[in-house]
Amino acid sequence: MSDMVRAIVLGIIEGLTEFLPVSSTGHLILAMPCLGIDEAQPPWPVFLYFIQTGAILAVVIYFWRRLWRQIFTRPTAGWGSHLIAKLLVAMIPAGVVGLLLDRIMEEYLEKPIPVVVALIVGAGVMVVIERRCSRPKPMKIEDVSLRQALLVGLAQCVSVIPGTSRAMATIMGGILFGMSPAVAAEFSFYLAIPTLCGAGLLRIVKHRAEITSQSAAVLGLGFWVSFVVALLVVAAFMRYIQTRKLWPFAVYRVLLGLVVLGWWLWGNSVGGGGH
Numbered sequence: 001m002s003d004m005v006r007a008i009v010l011g012i013i014e015g016l017t018e019f020l021p022v023s024s025t026g027h028l029i030l031a032m033p034c035l036g037i038d039e040a041q042p043p044w045p046v047f048l049y050f051i052q053t054g055a056i057l058a059v060v061i062y063f064w065r066r067l068w069r070q071i072f073t074r075p076t077a078g079w080g081s082h083l084i085a086k087l088l089v090a091m092i093p094a095g096v097v098g099l100l101l102d103r104i105m106e107e108y109l110e111k112p113i114p115v116v117v118a119l120i121v122g123a124g125v126m127v128v129i130e131r132r133c134s135r136p137k138p139m140k141i142e143d144v145s146l147r148q149a150l151l152v153g154l155a156q157c158v159s160v161i162p163g164t165s166r167a168m169a170t171i172m173g174g175i176l177f178g179m180s181p182a183v184a185a186e187f188s189f190y191l192a193i194p195t196l197c198g199a200g201l202l203r204i205v206k207h208r209a210e211i212t213s214q215s216a217a218v219l220g221l222g223f224w225v226s227f228v229v230a231l232l233v234v235a236a237f238m239r240y241i242q243t244r245k246l247w248p249f250a251v252y253r254v255l256l257g258l259v260v261l262g263w264w265l266w267g268n269s270v271g272g273g274g275h
Contacts, residue, residue, distance in 0.1 A: 006035045007222040011051050014222075015229025018055040018196075019189060020237060021126065021168030021249045026115050026256050030263060042210035043218060049203040050219050052196050054226035059189045062234045067190070070141065080146055083190065089146055090153030090187075091194050097157045112264035118163030119257035123250040129172045130245055139180050144187055151177045152187065156195065163257075166192065171246075181241045189234065 013031050017024040028048065032039050039045065060067065070083040079085060155173025159166035167188055174184025204211070211219070 001036060003218045004221060006037060007047070007218045008225050009035060010047070011054070011222040011225025012229050014048075014051045015055055015058070015226040015231075016233055018052065018226075018230060019059070019167050019192065019234055021122075021165050021171055021246060022252055022256065023115070023119055023122070023163050023165040023168070025162040025165075026119050026253075026260055029112060029115055030256075030260060033263075033267075043212075043215035046204055046210045047215075047219060047222055049200040051222040051226040052200045054223040055230035056193055056196050056200075058227050058230035058234055059192060062231055062238075063186070063189065066141070066186075081142070083141070086144055086146060086149035086187075087191055087194060090149040090156070090191050091198070093150075093153045094156040094160065094195055095198060097160055112260050114161065115163030116257045116261045116264075118161050119253045119260070122164050122168050123253040123257075126168060126172055126246055126250040126253075129176050130247060133175050137180075139183050141183055141186050141190075144179060144183065148174070148177050148179060149187075152179075152184075152191070156191065165253075166195070168249075168253075181246070182238065185238060185241050 010028065010031060013027050014024055017027050032044070037044055039048075067083075075081045152170050152173045155169050155176070156166060157169075158164050159169040170188035170191055171181070171184045174187055175181055179187065
């Protein structure tokens with residue numbers, strides 16, 4: 001299988017899973033060995049973070065009218081109510097935690113078993129929050145308070161554990177702290193822009209030596225595939241969450257966790273898994 005085909009497959013997986021509460025990490029852990037990829041070999045360590053930027057661009061394009069209005073309209077309630085202020089408050093906790101735990105995550109947590117645990121525990125958390133938190137009256141993104149933004153930012157810290165899903169942590173955190181599901185999803189998508197850009201830039205700089213003229217085509221292809229797929233997924237998810245529950249995603253997380261566990265056990269039994 002050529003690297004170009006691998007780039008297309010991984011770009012599709014990234015675009016499909018990055019903004020849904022199902023964990024892109026869990027899917028990539030399954031996909032990479034199936035594609036014959038050694039994740040430690042160039043350009044794959046930087047590739048995974050490079051294609052995230054394609055997914056982020058999809059969010060910017062989909063919400064560009066709302067983002068433009070939110071960013072360039074002077075807030076009537078003061079600058080503390082501005083979207084940028086809320087995003088800055090929300091991104092600080094995860095930024096600090098991510099910098100402190102970056103090496104630990106890469107060496108110890110980006111493994112099958114921690115991902116399985118995070119997938120299944122996260123599924124339980126989703127079900128509990130949906131059952132206990134009634135849907136509030138309709139609200140807009142402008143109604144999100146600084147306190148809610150900070151609490152969602154703290155919830156996002158949990159997503160440093162691979163398999164948790166940043167989207168799951170922030171959407172469910174938003175619902176738990178009083179946002180409507182649609183607004184929680186929209187705020188989660190906005191928060192992804194600075195958060196994923198920062199995390200991606202950190203890893204890209206760390207692995208910058210792996211970005212060569214030979215890998216440029218593979219990186220570029222994965223970027224654009226991820227962008228197109230993520231754009232479709234964000235549009236569909238925003239329609240879905242207006243009226244429907246998220247429990248099917250919890251069921252899917254459990255099934256995915258069992259598949260990852262089965263793959264890991266099978267790999268160990270034949271002497272080829274458990275990295």
